[in-house]
Amino acid sequence: MKFTLSWLKEFLDTQADLKTISEKLTEIGLEVENVVDYSTSLKHFTVAQILETEQHPNADRLxxxxxxxxxGEVLSIVCGAPNARPNIKIPLARIGTIIPNGNFEIKKSKIRNVESNGMLCSASELNISEEGEGILELPENSIVGDEFAKYIGLDDAVVEIAITPNRGDCLGVYGIARDLAAAGLGELKIASSQAPRNNSFNSPIKISINNENGIWFFGVYIKNINNYRSPEWLKKRLESVGKKSISAAVDITNYLTITFGRPAHVYDADKLNGNLSVRLAKNGEKLTALDAKEYELTENILVIADEQKPQAIAGVIGGLDSGVTENTKNIFLEIALFTPEAVMKSGRQLMIDTDSRYRFERNVDFNSHQLTSHAVNLITEICGGQASNIEIAGNVNKSETKINFDLNLVQKRCGLEIGKEKAKEILQKLGFKIETENGTQLNLIVPSYRSDIAIKEDVVEEIVRIIGYNNIPTIYLEKPVVEIIAETEPQKIHSKIRLQLSSSGATEAVTFSFTNSKLAEKFIASRAEFIEVANPISSELDVMRPSLLVNILDIFAKNIARGKTDLEYFEIANIFKKKEAIKDPSEYQAKNIAIVQTGLNSVKSAVKEEEKFDYNTIKQKADLIIANYIDPEKLKIERNNKFNYYHPGISACYFLGNKLVAVFGELNPSLNKVFDIKQKLYAAEIFIENLPQPKAKTSTAIKALELFNFQPVER
Incomplete structure (x- = not known):
């Protein structure tokens, strides 16, 4: 949201300077993103006049x-602008001036062997508009040698603020002024409602609403207007915030949008066919919008149509066929309200972004129909003409939002003590009405432009942000007594294993408990073992992992694809299988240790040869882990016939009695294709819950002496 300081002061009576206003805006939640003080950045650009032009001898376009x-100073300057011609006045950048768009310095130079002693600037080069075709032409009354900015209304600061989605009321200068006045930075100049002047006939164009997404529609027929260029004050206002002046009638609607956050639209009444209605489009209907693009409409897009075809996409953009031009004599003014959902749906589907859509999506004031008379009076004052009586369709009555608010809630929620009168003053300046009060209890009526306020805590937030979050007292919490919990015996062993494996060159992995079912199905006997995730964070993480190898191998694949081919990772974590689908209940949510190796165990050096990971290296790591629970020599080793994702001839299992405690060896080559890995993989899985678990050691520490409650007695 952009506005100028002078535009703000049209509605805020304040002596505060730009710095104070900017700081206060950020304090009350309207974060200042940028401040451009053109009176400073453009002070070195002066008014100049072209005396004569001649074709560049070495370039057709210069x-x-x-x-x-x-x-009396006359400069020779090479210029490529198509509108460079004698007698026009333009902004001049002398040698040494910094150009805002690009931040480069003008230097004396030769362009195609012709000396150039400065630059004649376009609006885009000065960062005052996106229009960059041709040099900027200044008014004829501009005085050569003066600072040029004042002649186009840019001797003013432009402030840009970030508006959160709930603050549609501050998408207008008036709403920003209201917040600053509530924060004590001046007095709000109330925008009084006006009665339309010279309305003496009924509109020949009638309006109706045929869909619930159209809430209300106010329309006025204005005849015999002169839709020429806007007066300078209006043109400068719009251009100062980057809006192009189009024609008086259109500029007035844009002025209303920026001043009050109230979008409006004008149709060329002579181009309409009959009456207007708010309805859903029909499949296949088409509209050429004001951006000159043709859009094919569907039955879920809300439109404003005459008796033949759509003339506007409601709340988004008008149609080119009924757009006003300088030759327009009769117009129809539309000020309407649509549901945010309908406007959002149309804008997203057709991918159209406009100022109107931006405001409707963030809730336009329900009672903003009161601005209809203000719009009519501006049009008739600037363009002349005669206005009809106001046509009204839809429901203009809305139940007020009321909140029974206890002022003590501010202290309870924020620790901020505030007097009753101060709180009432803030709320009333923000537009709240106090219906009744009883002690600290206030029955509040929420203003119609604050659709985001629904509960008591919202009112607390309004009071606190105006007072200032930096004024909330700092209250330090008491330091809690934290009980240090000693590690259990299993946890101590896990820590020891981590240290052993890390010291031997392995890297610990910590992966999601979720995994990809398409990869994980290679590690289970049946998909019935999967525990599916009801609301996965990603379609590729749709089941709980049935094996630790799945995610580690996925990490291997990503590393190998990036050129890191020598890897050894381990993980200590739980696996998850559906209890009803497995024979061994201990596999339901068992704690396992997995380690995977690939590539080189050690590179060739002066003292040893190159060594690759193989069956022996993975067995050594398995033995290292198991030795923390039991001597591996006491285990029975058998050929692996249980896990088909291991190589059938280069893998084995450890058993303690009938309990399977580990499987290790080379992984089945079929997994290489699944994970797109072209080198051999070796892995071990230790099922630690099937190993003898350590018992807690009996402490030999001497207990602390307990003090006796009584004094000793000696006899």
Whole structure:
């Protein structure tokens, strides 16, 4: 949201300077993103006049201009603008001036062997508009040699603030002024409602609403207007915030949008066919919008149509066929309200972003129909003409939001003590009405433009942000007594294993408990073992992992694809299988240790040969882990016939009695294709819950002496 300081002061009576206003805006939640003080950034650009132009001798598209820079100084400047011609006044950048768009310095130079002593600037080069075709032409009454900014209304600061989605009321300058006045930075100049002048006939165009997404529609027919260029004050206002002046009638609707956050639209009444209605489009209907693009509509897009075809996409953009031009004599003014959902749906589907859509999506004031008279009076004052009586369709009555608010809630929620009168003053300046009060209890009526306020805590937030979050007292919490919990015996062993494996060169992995079912199905006997995730964070993480190998191998694949081919990772974590689908209940949510190796165990050096990971290296790591629970020599080793994702001839299992405690060896080559890995993989899985678990050691520490409650007695 952009506005100028002078525009703000049209509604805020304040002596505060730009710095104070900017700081206060951020304090009350309207974060200032950028401040451009054109009176500073453009002070080195002056008014100049082109005296004569001649074709550049070495370039078809360049002209050599003789420029009066003031005080009798005439400069020769090469210019490529198509509108460079004698007698026009333009902004001049002398040698040494910094150009805002690009931040480069103008230097004396030769362009195609012709000397150039400055630059004649376009609006885009000065960062005052996106229009960059041609040099900026200044008013004829501009005085050569003066600072040029004041002649186009840019001797003013432009402030840009970030508006959160709930603050649609501050998408207008008036709403921002209201918040600043509530924060004590001046007095709000109330925008009084006006009665339309010279309305003496009924509109020949009637309006109706045929869909619940159209809430209300106010329309006025204005005849015999002169839709020429806007007056300078209006043109400068819009251009100062980057809006192009189009014509008086259109500029007035844009002025209303920026001033009050109230979008409006004008149709060329002579181009409409009959009456207007708010309805859903029909499949296949088409509209050429004001952006000159043709859009094919569907039955879920809300439109404003005459008796033949759609003339606007409601709340988003008008149609080109009924757009006003300088030749328009009769217009129809639309000020309507649509549901945010309908406007959002149309804008997203058609991918159209406009100022109107942006405001409707963030809730336009329900009672903003009161601005209809203000819009009519502006049009008739600037363009002339005669206005009809106001046509009204839809429901303009809305039940008020009421909140029974206890002022003590501010202290309870924020620790901020505030007097009753101060709180009432803030709320009333923000537009709340106090219906009744009883002690600290206030029955509040929420203003119609604050649709985001629904509960008591919202009112607390309003009071606190106006007072200032930095004024909330700092209250330190008491330091809690934290009981240090000693590790259990299993946890101590896990820590020891982590240290052993890390010291031997392995890297610990910590992966999601979720995994990809398409990869995980290679590690289970049946998909019935999967525990599916009801609301997965990603479609690729749709089941709980049935094996630790799945995610480690996925990590291997990503590393190998990036050129890191020598890897050894381990993980200590739980696996998950559906209890009803497995024979061994201990596999339901068992704690396992997995280690995977690939590539080189050690590179060739002066003292040893290159060594690859193989069956023996993975068995050594398995033995290292198991030795923390039991001597591996006491285990029975058998050929692996249980896990088909291991190589059938290069893998084995450890058993303690009938209990399977580990499987290790080379992984089945079929997994290489699944994970797109072209080198051999070795893995071990230790099922630690099937190993003898350590018992807690009996402490031999001497207990602390307990003090006796009584004094000793000696006899």
């Amino acid at each position: 002209r050599v201009c003789k420029v009066d820079a003031g005080n």
